[in-house]
Amino acid sequence: MFSLELDEIKNWMSENGEKPFRAAQVFEWLYIKRVTSFEDMTNLSKPLRDNLTESFEMTTLKTLIQQQSSDGTIKFLFELHDGYSIETVLMRHEYGNSVCVTTQVGCRIGCTFCASTLGGLKRNLEAGEIVAQVLKVQQALDETEERVSSVVIMGIGEPFDNYESMMSFLRTINNEKGLNIGARHITVSTSGIIPKIYKFADEKTQINFAISLHAANTELRSRLMPINRAYKLPDLMDAVKYYIDKTGRRVSFEYGLFGGVNDSVEHAEELADLVKDVKCHINLIPVNYVPERDYVRTPKEKIFEFEKALKKRGVNVTIRREQGHDIDAACGQLRAKERKEETR
């Protein structure tokens, strides 16, 4: 049911001899009152409730693990209807509660620092399975009368590799008759699937857009992210500039710092050169140690040196606050640990 957008529910109502306004009522039950069965939608007639029950399933995610960090971050491992598992993370910030969602079971992009790609791609998530992650977290927050205020699409998977489901998910959570999460409170991050960047630019949304960069030269980026061999850095920068021209919005570049690999002052200078004409912001991410991978953390003082070198060259930069450090918080780590059979 969560895969249907409001307009699609309206169409279904018309096809089934019901008034279209019934769709908004269903939407409200799903996303505002957050009931878990059609039977509970008490302002709908009994025949309509029965028809909905026969026609649709409520996507249910089974909580396998819920780990809470000392900083309030909660990481969920959910099981899907076919037995696969996905991760969703609730992060608590001063400005509100943010949910990081997964878009695919596994990932085929193969970034060498990432636990999510171990075992490759199993399947795409349906839009409803992405929506259900936000709802599950919202239901957990309902106990303390809190609200999901922002969403980041940075969990397991490459969202642009599951583009249509991702866009449908965005429209549903953004809908003001439902969860009403504002476009400027949603962030999509890609590893750099260039044709989809052009497509996304043409959608002209107000959604925040981030690129996983991690290196400012072709050779190093190809080593860290094999996708750079198919979609090369100069072409990626052209696509990013197109996006900025089309939307008038700035982009964020995610730059993970890997000890001894991409974290020298020279790397920072190279990065500053790459983005000097680009309306952007750089997020430096001190990476968590991934047991299945070889990378190690950059020492704190080197992180500050890197930041200073960028600032000196006029680049907007922040060091991302680490969250969930004690609970396998990096993307894919919990799944890789708990579901070894899926991630081999």
Ligand code: SF4
């Ligand atoms: S970083 Fe993202 S795109 Fe790269 S392998 Fe991991 S999940 Fe896939």
